[in-house]
Amino acid sequence: MFDNRNMILAIVLSILILVGFEVFFKPPVQPVQQSVEGQAGTAPAGNAPEATSDLPSAPVVGGDAPSVELPSPTSSVDIGVAASAARVDVLNSSLRIPIETHRIRGSVSLIGGRIDDLALINYREELEIDSPNIVVLQPKGLENAYYAEFGWVAGANSAGIAMPGADTEWRAESRMLTQDTPLILSWDNGQGQVFTKVISVDDDYMFSITQRVDNTSTAPISLHPYGLISRRTTPEVTGFYILHEGLLGVFDETLQEVDYDDLQEAGSIKQTATGGWLGITDKYWLTALVPDQHTTVNSRFVHRMDNDADKYQVDYLSASVDAPAGGSVEVTNAFFAGAKEVTLLDGYEEQLDVKRFDLAIDFGWFYFLTKPIFYALLWLNNIVGNLGVSILLLTVGIKICFYPLANKSYVSMSKMKKLQPEMVKLREMYGDDKTKMNQEMMALYKREKANPASGCLPILVQIPVFFSLYKVLFVTIEMRHAPFFGWIQDLSAPDPTTIFNLFGLIPYTPPSFLMIGVWPLIMGISMFLQQKLNPQPADPMQAKLFMFMPIMFTFLLASFPAGLVVYWAWNNSLSILQQWLIMRRMGVKV
Numbered sequence: 001m002f003d004n005r006n007m008i009l010a011i012v013l014s015i016l017i018l019v020g021f022e023v024f025f026k027p028p029v030q031p032v033q034q035s036v037e038g039q040a041g042t043a044p045a046g047n048a049p050e051a052t053s054d055l056p057s058a059p060v061v062g063g064d065a066p067s068v069e070l071p072s073p074t075s076s077v078d079i080g081v082a083a084s085a086a087r088v089d090v091l092n093s094s095l096r097i098p099i100e101t102h103r104i105r106g107s108v109s110l111i112g113g114r115i116d117d118l119a120l121i122n123y124r125e126e127l128e129i130d131s132p133n134i135v136v137l138q139p140k141g142l143e144n145a146y147y148a149e150f151g152w153v154a155g156a157n158s159a160g161i162a163m164p165g166a167d168t169e170w171r172a173e174s175r176m177l178t179q180d181t182p183l184i185l186s187w188d189n190g191q192g193q194v195f196t197k198v199i200s201v202d203d204d205y206m207f208s209i210t211q212r213v214d215n216t217s218t219a220p221i222s223l224h225p226y227g228l229i230s231r232r233t234t235p236e237v238t239g240f241y242i243l244h245e246g247l248l249g250v251f252d253e254t255l256q257e258v259d260y261d262d263l264q265e266a267g268s269i270k271q272t273a274t275g276g277w278l279g280i281t282d283k284y285w286l287t288a289l290v291p292d293q294h295t296t297v298n299s300r301f302v303h304r305m306d307n308d309a310d311k312y313q314v315d316y317l318s319a320s321v322d323a324p325a326g327g328s329v330e331v332t333n334a335f336f337a338g339a340k341e342v343t344l345l346d347g348y349e350e351q352l353d354v355k356r357f358d359l360a361i362d363f364g365w366f367y368f369l370t371k372p373i374f375y376a377l378l379w380l381n382n383i384v385g386n387l388g389v390s391i392l393l394l395t396v397g398i399k400i401c402f403y404p405l406a407n408k409s410y411v412s413m414s415k416m417k418k419l420q421p422e423m424v425k426l427r428e429m430y431g432d433d434k435t436k437m438n439q440e441m442m443a444l445y446k447r448e449k450a451n452p453a454s455g456c457l458p459i460l461v462q463i464p465v466f467f468s469l470y471k472v473l474f475v476t477i478e479m480r481h482a483p484f485f486g487w488i489q490d491l492s493a494p495d496p497t498t499i500f501n502l503f504g505l506i507p508y509t510p511p512s513f514l515m516i517g518v519w520p521l522i523m524g525i526s527m528f529l530q531q532k533l534n535p536q537p538a539d540p541m542q543a544k545l546f547m548f549m550p551i552m553f554t555f556l557l558a559s560f561p562a563g564l565v566v567y568w569a570w571n572n573s574l575s576i577l578q579q580w581l582i583m584r585r586m587g588v589k590v
Contacts, residue, residue: 177200469564
């Protein structure tokens with residue numbers, strides 16, 4: 001019965017790949033430090049603000065109006081961004097400085113100095129050319145407000161000194177923020193301190209925020225710089241177990257991921273680390289705070305209710321810095337808001353020394369396989385110019401790498417298939433005596449030098465590779481809206497066709513569970529043909545189960561990314577060819 005067990009094992013392992021692998025092998029969430037106050041040699045005992053509205057504040061004194069004529073705030077979203085009337089009203093209600101680079105457009109609010117309006121020029125919501133651009137940040141005042149803010153908290157000897165807050169009106173010394181022109185904001189508190197904020201942005205999605213305090217008073221002051229990202233309402237997530245969407249960060253080079261619902265229960269999660277980064281991730285988009293990599297900071301993930309809406313915040317509070325009497329102090333931190341492009345995140349890790357910034361992309365447990373597979377696909381795509389073709393070529397390469405193991409497996413299966421008539425005779429002869437039948441089976445295997453279990457190892461070895469490729473297709477933005485051929489215009493989305501309306505010939509839209517497209521059907525047929533080459537189980541119930549598997553997988557994979565289905569169908573076809581050649585060579589009837 002070893003041949004049947006071998007087949008069952010292969011099926012069970014395949015199912016585990018699809019529906020449970022990450023559940024069993026995902027690394028546990030790191031233990032959370034519930035308190036970081038008062039630790040020697042760490043960041044200050046104080047916490048970063050709970051939310052923007054809870055910032056320490058004082059009456060605004062000397063808040064001057066901007067020194068330049070400001071363009072219309074709505075000019076930052078005239079690139080096809082879907083802007084509701086409420087969004088336009090909020091943008092129009094505050095003084096703003098436009099942001100415009102090769103890749104982003106938006107604006108900075110002079111009230112609070114927030115970066116709260118940002119759209120990605122190179123990415124759209126749908127495939128259509130007139131589809132709205134992806135909006136990453138939304139201004140305060142909207143139901144789904146999402147923004148970043150940087151400022152100061154007064155130190156122990158600076159009580160009573162007015163600090164810029166959420167309602168502070170900053171004075172702008174620039175007309176526009178571009179990759180070549182930084183934005184300079186300033187505010188005088190009327191007590192001898194002038195606060196300056198210089199915001200610059202590179203050619204991609206990384207902002208640099210330099211905060212300076214000039215202390216013209218006769219007494220020294222101490223301050224704690226902070227940065228925060230605030231997000232109102234819980235966003236719609238993919239909800240798939242192999243992808244993390246929520247709050248995350250790297251603390252002392254260790255990744256910590258926190259789901260939205262987990263933070264709702266915890267309320268607040270605190271960490272103390274040197275350098276690192278923290279932020280909020282969607283499937284393809286990321287916002288992240290990058291404090292000074294040589295400074296120890298207290299950081300938090302925070303949830304609270306705000307007028308019956310969930311509000312999430314990530315923030316950090318750096319150690320105290322001193323501005324002497326007649327002197328100044330300056331700190332620089334960074335803020336990322338944009339697409340999670342692998343090569344871009346790797347570049348920032350090198351340029352800014354941001355440890356493990358690429359972990360913002362959920363490469364999973366098999367990171368050591370997933371990332372090289374991604375770069376192999378990227379290299380092939382640079383040559384052939386089509387990610388779908390790159391998947392086909394990479395599959396051939398993987399098959400070549402695993403040829404010795406696969407060859408051993410198929411030789412074993414071929415031997416078992418060749419012995420199948422004799423095995424059927426033994427079952428008929430000793431069907432009532434299981435012990436005798438098993439003894440005769442083992443004698444047959446030994447005589448013919450067949451090992452029914454030898455086909456298992458190649459299957460086990462290839463599981464991590466398959467799952468790693470699956471992760472690449474599912475989580476990397478490079479697959480998003482990447483075309484193949486014909487009707488497949490997005491390898492990250494399911495096949496849009498379905499047999500239940502004759503692939504579009506009938507004007508009928510079936511429910512989602514009946515969206516069985518061309519490529520899932522090709523995959524199911526290839527799986528069926530591959531099964532026909534394998535030794536067939538003698539047990540009628542097992543035979544029916546195996547016959548049902550291609551149908552089940554066809555429905556299961558119909559909702560998977562088309563790129564993965566193309567890979568599986570192509571991999572099955574290559575396996576069929578390889579197994580057919582081996583069987584012919586061994587004289588086994590095909």
